Amino acid sequence: MRLLCASTFLLALPAFSRLLTSISELDDLKYDFVVIGGGTAGSVLANRLSEDGRHKVLVVEAGVDNANIQDIIVPFLGPGAFNSLVDWNFTSIPQTEMFNRTIPLPRGFVLGGSSSINFMTWNRGSDDVWDNFARLSNDSGWSWDSVSRLTPPSDGHNTTGEVIPSAHGNGPVLTSLSGFATELDPIVSGTARSIGGRFKYNEDPNAGDMIGTSFVQNSIGHGARSSAATAYLVPILHRPNLDVVIHSRVTKVRASYPAQNDIPTIDTVEIAHSATGPRIEVTASREIILSAGVFGTAQLLMLSGVGPKEELEKRHIPVVVDSPDVGKHLVDHPLLANYFVVNSNTSFERVLRNGSIAEDLLGQWEANRTGLMVDPAAGNTAAFLKNPADLFPKFDPSSGPKSANIEMIFCNGFEPLGPTSLPSNGSFMTVITAVVSPTSRMNLFSFISDNFSDVFIGGTLTLNSTNPFDSPVIDPRLYSTEFDIQTMVQAMKDVDTFVSESAWEGYIVRPFVEFSNDEERAIYARNNSITVNHSVGTARMGPGDGTDGVVDSSLRVKGVNGLRIVDASVYPQIPENHPQAVAYILAERASDLIRSCHFE
Numbered sequence: 001m002r003l004l005c006a007s008t009f010l011l012a013l014p015a016f017s018r019l020l021t022s023i024s025e026l027d028d029l030k031y032d033f034v035v036i037g038g039g040t041a042g043s044v045l046a047n048r049l050s051e052d053g054r055h056k057v058l059v060v061e062a063g064v065d066n067a068n069i070q071d072i073i074v075p076f077l078g079p080g081a082f083n084s085l086v087d088w089n090f091t092s093i094p095q096t097e098m099f100n101r102t103i104p105l106p107r108g109f110v111l112g113g114s115s116s117i118n119f120m121t122w123n124r125g126s127d128d129v130w131d132n133f134a135r136l137s138n139d140s141g142w143s144w145d146s147v148s149r150l151t152p153p154s155d156g157h158n159t160t161g162e163v164i165p166s167a168h169g170n171g172p173v174l175t176s177l178s179g180f181a182t183e184l185d186p187i188v189s190g191t192a193r194s195i196g197g198r199f200k201y202n203e204d205p206n207a208g209d210m211i212g213t214s215f216v217q218n219s220i221g222h223g224a225r226s227s228a229a230t231a232y233l234v235p236i237l238h239r240p241n242l243d244v245v246i247h248s249r250v251t252k253v254r255a256s257y258p259a260q261n262d263i264p265t266i267d268t269v270e271i272a273h274s275a276t277g278p279r280i281e282v283t284a285s286r287e288i289i290l291s292a293g294v295f296g297t298a299q300l301l302m303l304s305g306v307g308p309k310e311e312l313e314k315r316h317i318p319v320v321v322d323s324p325d326v327g328k329h330l331v332d333h334p335l336l337a338n339y340f341v342v343n344s345n346t347s348f349e350r351v352l353r354n355g356s357i358a359e360d361l362l363g364q365w366e367a368n369r370t371g372l373m374v375d376p377a378a379g380n381t382a383a384f385l386k387n388p389a390d391l392f393p394k395f396d397p398s399s400g401p402k403s404a405n406i407e408m409i410f411c412n413g414f415e416p417l418g419p420t421s422l423p424s425n426g427s428f429m430t431v432i433t434a435v436v437s438p439t440s441r442m443n444l445f446s447f448i449s450d451n452f453s454d455v456f457i458g459g460t461l462t463l464n465s466t467n468p469f470d471s472p473v474i475d476p477r478l479y480s481t482e483f484d485i486q487t488m489v490q491a492m493k494d495v496d497t498f499v500s501e502s503a504w505e506g507y508i509v510r511p512f513v514e515f516s517n518d519e520e521r522a523i524y525a526r527n528n529s530i531t532v533n534h535s536v537g538t539a540r541m542g543p544g545d546g547t548d549g550v551v552d553s554s555l556r557v558k559g560v561n562g563l564r565i566v567d568a569s570v571y572p573q574i575p576e577n578h579p580q581a582v583a584y585i586l587a588e589r590a591s592d593l594i595r596s597c598h599f600e
């Protein structure tokens with residue numbers, strides 16, 4: 001039996017709200033809702049659950065304030081956030097299919113979470129992504145809706161043919177097309193229109209069908225990053241029924257009283273500023289919502305005794321719920337930078353090489369929000385492709401026909417993504433390729449032959465110690481299947497096909513690296529890939545009440561009451577797109593589900 005909605009009395013509300021910088025500033029330790037993590041999903045929940053003013057909400061964020069940090073405001077400077085004070089600096093363990101290289105796995109350590117440090121690409125996911133969520137969770141309520149609002153690009157250019165405005169909504173996150181045209185834009189869109197087929201031009205990838213070549217939309221408004229912090233959280237910090245505390249890490253969640261009918265009710269959150277510092281406890285009379293992200297959530301569940309029994313016993317953690325899927329099914333999109341030497345005077349590595357050019361451009365951004373700095377250090381155009389039919393005949397692990405296997409992003413400069421450092425001379429184009437329907441997850445054989453064997457090939461997250469301030473052991477198992485590496489090789493060849501069209505004549509000087517066969521390509525991919533930083537799945541959603549999945553389709557943690565998970569760890573399959581919009585939409589729906597329980 002599952003208790004659907006706990007009914008309790010409303011708590012008295014305090015007179016004002018604050019952005020608290022220390023747990024010592026918390027006075028009343030009782031709330032209706034406690035949200036763990038003020039990141040992408042957590043900020044949405046903070047807003048929606050405090051909206052009608054009747055419930056007292058606390059957000060506990062481990063990281064720092066987002067205000068006044070230039071690298072997370074100015075789009076082009078975004079990569080400056082990696083390995084800085086706003087990054088958790090996670091790293092994978094050596095990847096056996098990648099010559100034992102370790103891969104950096106950044107995550108936002110700041111209000112807004114990873115939406116404050118990401119590359120800002122905005123994809124709300126194909127119709128198939130959402131239908132597949134519904135299928136895998138056995139709940140038809142999972143269908144997409146819009147959380148964003150399209151704004152004009154910074155340069156005010158005519159966007160006819162580059163976006164379908166009617167497909168967009170009126171939500172708080174500001175989105176726009178790139179605001180600084182590059183020489184690549186007409187070449188890429190022209191090539192797509194002329195060769196068609198797998199590369200066909202797609203007027204708007206956010207209108208339900210992602211397949212084809214398109215102009216990229218970003219979570220940017222008026223030339224500045226629009227994050228969960230700027231769109232959802234900062235505007236509501238004045239609400240008297242909301243407290244947000246930063247620099248504060250949740251170290252455990254637990255039940256404060258004995259289980260009823262064997263089902264414990266999680267109602268207490270333990271918080272600390274440092275590993276050796278004092279712990280304080282806060283209680284939630286209605287629900288605790290875990291939004292600590294794909295690495296933080298699984299780690300915290302295990303520290304709290306919710307996880308695979310053998311894993312918990314290894315660390316002498318008392319088992320609250322044996323939940324085998326916690327930390328399993330971790331999956332990410334492998335990424336490779338394909339470099340070309342090009343005939344250009346405007347490609348952006350000149351800015352990376354020369355501080356005074358960068359200063360001038362920043363001055364321009366400050367003066368009137370124009371120029372190179374209004375866009376991410378990425379591409380204005382991208383393509384989502386299906387594998388050719390003969391690569392893996394009859395095998396397509398994507399969510400459906402409107403979702404891709406491969407992505408290509410066309411960048412007007414040298415993107416330092418991986419081991420190759422910026423050459424001291426030369427002009428470059430980077431074509432990023434990514435495998436967006438990776439099979440390095442679970443039960444590959446079930447896809448291929450309906451053979452439901454238990455061959456586990458997915459990534460994992462496990463504890464390295466019981467200290468909540470230690471990093472977990474993260475193994476995304478990149479390229480652990482033939483499909484994934486062969487699809488990357490296909491993507492590399494697709495790039496060559498695309499840029500050998502006539503529109504590129506005179507522009508491409510030569511590929512930076514030459515390959516003579518697919519074997520060489522595969523070795524290069526294994527030796528040079530990183531990820532698109534799209535890890536998901538460590539607490540996935542599953543149907544019904546069974547042990548398949550950590551949460552049910554209403555995102556309630558199976559086996560306990562009072563605890564939900566709302567973040568990218570619950571995705572039942574990795575979306576074939578950049579996943580931030582999926583986190584926002586998930587959190588909007590979760591808010592509706594929670595409100596329907598408690599907002600009578």
Ligand SMILES: Cc1cc2nc3c(=O)[nH]c(=O)nc-3n(C[C@H](O)[C@H](O)[C@H](O)COP(=O)(O)OP(=O)(O)OC[C@H]3O[C@@H](n4cnc5c(N)ncnc54)[C@H](O)[C@@H]3O)c2cc1C
Pocket residue numbers: 036037038039040041042060061062063105106107108109110111112113114115117118119120121122123248249250251291292293294296297300532533534535566567568569577578579580581583
């Ligand atoms: C570098 C990078 C680039 C990316 N680029 C893109 C892109 O261009 N487009 C796109 O769509 N997606 C992109 N993504 C992915 C996307 O940003 C994430 O999938 C999404 O933001 C995840 O949201 P979330 O709510 O699950 O987690 P997060 O937004 O990461 O939020 C988790 C929050 O919980 C906090 N937290 C963690 N543990 C604790 C704890 N114990 N106690 C208290 N607080 C805690 C964290 O500090 C963080 O604020 C990128 C991600 C990264 C890191």
Ligand SMILES: *[C@@H]1O[C@H](CO)[C@@H](O)[C@H](O)[C@H]1NC(C)=O
Pocket residue numbers: 083084085086087088089109
């Ligand atoms: C990440 O690394 C940077 C640079 O070393 C450091 O300043 C920052 O504090 C680190 N982040 C965390 C959460 O420790």
Ligand SMILES: *[C@@H]1O[C@H](CO)[C@@H](O)[C@H](O)[C@H]1NC(C)=O
Pocket residue numbers: 094096099100
């Ligand atoms: C990777 O590491 C494993 C374990 O240490 C070792 O057995 C293997 O030979 C290494 N592989 C490569 C390519 O270095």
Ligand SMILES: *[C@@H]1O[C@H](CO)[C@@H](O)[C@H](O)[C@H]1NC(C)=O
Pocket residue numbers: 158159160
């Ligand atoms: C934008 O371009 C389209 C197609 O080229 C054209 O029909 C339309 O008039 C233009 N709009 C403006 C405001 O210039």
Ligand SMILES: *[C@@H]1O[C@H](CO)[C@@H](O)[C@H](O)[C@H]1NC(C)=O
Pocket residue numbers: 343344345
């Ligand atoms: C680059 O600049 C040089 C010198 O100004 C000019 O001759 C050349 O045509 C330019 N090349 C391109 C591709 O614009």
Ligand SMILES: *[C@@H]1O[C@H](CO)[C@@H](O)[C@H](O)[C@H]1NC(C)=O
Pocket residue numbers: 354355356357360
């Ligand atoms: C950097 O660019 C400026 C022009 O903005 C130029 O005057 C200067 O010589 C360049 N410096 C180097 C080292 O190339």
Ligand SMILES: *[C@@H]1O[C@H](CO)[C@@H](O)[C@H](O)[C@H]1NC(C)=O
Pocket residue numbers: 363364367368370
């Ligand atoms: C913006 O400012 C730059 C100088 O910083 C100037 O060259 C440019 O013309 C301005 N653009 C607009 C649209 O005002």
Ligand SMILES: *[C@@H]1O[C@H](CO)[C@@H](O)[C@H](O)[C@H]1NC(C)=O
Pocket residue numbers: 341423425426427
């Ligand atoms: C850089 O300069 C060297 C020496 O002139 C030249 O050989 C090399 O091809 C250049 N590299 C690029 C990428 O242009």
Ligand SMILES: *[C@@H]1O[C@H](CO)[C@@H](O)[C@H](O)[C@H]1NC(C)=O
Pocket residue numbers: 445449451453455
């Ligand atoms: C199913 O897959 C397993 C693991 O590879 C294999 O041992 C078994 O023979 C397969 N069974 C069938 C019927 O193909």
Ligand SMILES: *[C@@H]1O[C@H](CO)[C@@H](O)[C@H](O)[C@H]1NC(C)=O
Pocket residue numbers: 093464471472473474
């Ligand atoms: C796990 O902990 C050990 C001992 O502190 C440390 O040497 C190792 O690097 C840690 N592993 C990971 C993946 O963090």
Ligand SMILES: *[C@@H]1O[C@H](CO)[C@@H](O)[C@H](O)[C@H]1NC(C)=O
Pocket residue numbers: 419420523524527
């Ligand atoms: C992998 O790349 C490194 C340089 O980053 C190079 O030294 C090494 O030879 C490469 N290994 C293979 C197998 O290509």
Ligand SMILES: *[C@@H]1O[C@H](CO)[C@@H](O)[C@H](O)[C@H]1NC(C)=O
Pocket residue numbers: 079082083104105106118119335416417418530531532533
């Ligand atoms: C992913 O993270 C790495 C490591 O911090 C970073 O170098 C890279 O630019 C990021 N890539 C994307 C596409 O977010």
Ligand SMILES: *[C@@H]1O[C@H](CO)[C@@H](O)[C@H](O)[C@H]1NC(C)=O
Pocket residue numbers: 138543544545
């Ligand atoms: C899926 O839902 C239907 C009805 O809503 C139910 O009959 C069925 O048992 C569910 N399946 C699983 C696996 O939970």
